Amino acid sequence: MLNFEKIYVYPKSIIKKGILPDTYFLGKYRFSPYQACGHACKYCDGRAEKYYVEGNFEKDIRIRKNAPDLLVKELTSLREIAPIRISSGISDAYQPLEKTEKLTLRCAEVLSEYTLPVGILTKSSLILRDIDIWQKIHQKSNFTLMVSLTFLDEKKRKIFEPHASPVEERLLTLQEFKKRKMVCGALMMPLIPQITDTNKYMIKLIEIFCDLKVDFIMPGYLTLRPGKQKEDFIQIIKNYYPEKLDFINHLYSNNRFSGNPLYSYRQQINKQFKETFAHLPIPTQYPHHLYKGQFPIYDEIFILLVHMMELYQSSGIPISPLKKSFAKYKNWLESEKKIFNRKRSMTQKDLENKLITIIQDNKLVEIIENQKLTSFIYQIIINHKVFDYQTRKLI
Numbered sequence: 001m002l003n004f005e006k007i008y009v010y011p012k013s014i015i016k017k018g019i020l021p022d023t024y025f026l027g028k029y030r031f032s033p034y035q036a037c038g039h040a041c042k043y044c045d046g047r048a049e050k051y052y053v054e055g056n057f058e059k060d061i062r063i064r065k066n067a068p069d070l071l072v073k074e075l076t077s078l079r080e081i082a083p084i085r086i087s088s089g090i091s092d093a094y095q096p097l098e099k100t101e102k103l104t105l106r107c108a109e110v111l112s113e114y115t116l117p118v119g120i121l122t123k124s125s126l127i128l129r130d131i132d133i134w135q136k137i138h139q140k141s142n143f144t145l146m147v148s149l150t151f152l153d154e155k156k157r158k159i160f161e162p163h164a165s166p167v168e169e170r171l172l173t174l175q176e177f178k179k180r181k182m183v184c185g186a187l188m189m190p191l192i193p194q195i196t197d198t199n200k201y202m203i204k205l206i207e208i209f210c211d212l213k214v215d216f217i218m219p220g221y222l223t224l225r226p227g228k229q230k231e232d233f234i235q236i237i238k239n240y241y242p243e244k245l246d247f248i249n250h251l252y253s254n255n256r257f258s259g260n261p262l263y264s265y266r267q268q269i270n271k272q273f274k275e276t277f278a279h280l281p282i283p284t285q286y287p288h289h290l291y292k293g294q295f296p297i298y299d300e301i302f303i304l305l306v307h308m309m310e311l312y313q314s315s316g317i318p319i320s321p322l323k324k325s326f327a328k329y330k331n332w333l334e335s336e337k338k339i340f341n342r343k344r345s346m347t348q349k350d351l352e353n354k355l356i357t358i359i360q361d362n363k364l365v366e367i368i369e370n371q372k373l374t375s376f377i378y379q380i381i382i383n384h385k386v387f388d389y390q391t392r393k394l395i
Contacts, residue, residue: 002096002163004038005060014070019337020330021082021299023306025146026286027119028082028295031071033103035062038096039123039164042236043190045259046090048225053090057228058163061097068106075114079340080348082295083117083142094124096163108133112140117294119144121187123161125169128176138182142294144286145177146218148187150196152204159240160192174212183290184212189220193251193261194244197221197269202276209282215290216283221269223259224252230259274314283389285310297352297381298333304380304387305329311389325370332367356381 014031021028037046040058047057054060064070086104087093093104108130111118118137120127127134127145137143149170151157157167165173174184186209191197202219209217224230230252237245251261260266277284285307292300305326312319336354340346358364359381365374376394379385385394 002038003059004097006097007060007062008065009062010066011064013074014064014067015074019334021295021303023303025085025121026083026291026303027085028080028299029084030088031086032088032091033064033067033093033107034091034095036060037091039092039161041161041164043160043222043233045223045225045229047229047232049227050225051090063101063103067103068110071107071110080296081116082299083119086118086120087122092122092124093120094122094126098126105130112136115141117142119146121146121148123148123164123170125165125173128173131176135180135182142183144183144185146185146187147174148189150188150191159236171208171212174214178213184214185216185218185286186214187218189218190222191219192222193248195241199272199276202272206276206280216286218284219273221261221266225257225259226255281390285389287389289386292386296348298355301377302330302333311392321370325368325373328368
């Protein structure tokens with residue numbers, strides 16, 4: 001029996017949003033019913049002081065009791081239709097307390113009455129309890145399930161993720177959601193240095209995910225921010241993998257605020273990712289064909305340009321012209337968003353139509369100063385083409 005200190009809180013707002021969309025997990029809005037996490041993952045970035053999570057991260061769980069009521073109020077006032085992501089880096093919407101609190105369930109019921117695309121990141125098979133609601137949302141708009149899994153065996157999983165769902169249960173969860181034709185992604189992160197970051201280990205994981213026919217696999221290395229997060233993780237290494245301690249201490253000896261390991265290791269692991277995925281028919285980013293139509297077109301272009309820079313850079317293709325054009329487009333978009341946020345009478349459609357006119361009149365080239373990219377964007381927006389991340393061609 002797990003013992004938690006349940007702290008009920010009643011925030012004044014719940015949905016967080018930025019001027020620009022999240023290009024990593026693909027969201028425009030986000031919220032979390034809980035703060036802190038009973039899964040007790042020993043590497044969790046949420047343990048870091050920068051997040052200001054008070055008390056014992058694993059046991060003192062803040063429960064945002066009025067989250068469903070706030071959603072009802074705030075969803076009706078959103079001015080742009082775009083994906084909303086549930087959970088964050090410091091909690092899991094389906095952590096152990098959800099079994100009795102049913103707060104995420106109530107939020108799901110609220111969301112099912114709207115037409116926003118929804119996505120969840122979780123390590124829990126408890127989400128299967130609510131699969132019918134998520135399917136209803138998927139049929140109306142779109143639902144994406146992202147399951148984090150970097151372990152193949154229960155022994156390692158129990159050391160690093162003591163209260164998260166077992167490996168087989170998470171694989172079954174992906175299988176069941178795929179059966180119902182919902183979008184599923186595997187978060188192969190964080191890979192633990194010298195424990196789960198070997199080629200053999202990664203290939204086995206990828207084979208399992210490919211057998212499940214997930215839509216994308218996103219790999220990532222471990223970050224350790226100096227302070228509580230790093231201290232907790234190092235203690236686990238001391239207890240269970242003392243022979244790895246010197247290597248890991250060296251790897252994170254720079255104590256970067258970002259938690260990044262040494263540059264040489266990042267180069268090495270990114271090379272492994274590139275070589276391992278090179279001949280696989282599965283993207284390592286949320287692919288364009290899945291998010292096309294989910295965002296306002298101006299945000300779709302922003303996301304696509306970011307992904308293109310990452311794709312080309314990882315392949316060793318120079319991105320200087322693309323990077324310059326992206327910076328100009330970003331400046332234009334931020335400027336337009338400021339006007340949009342001031343003019344409450346202005347709608348998403350107004351801003352979309354403005355951009356469409358700019359593209360049709362071939363005036364986008366005046367903004368981004370790149371004729372080739374201007375023609376590419378014309379194909380994406382006006383001719384409704386999709387950019388295939390595997391072949392890097394329009395389809």
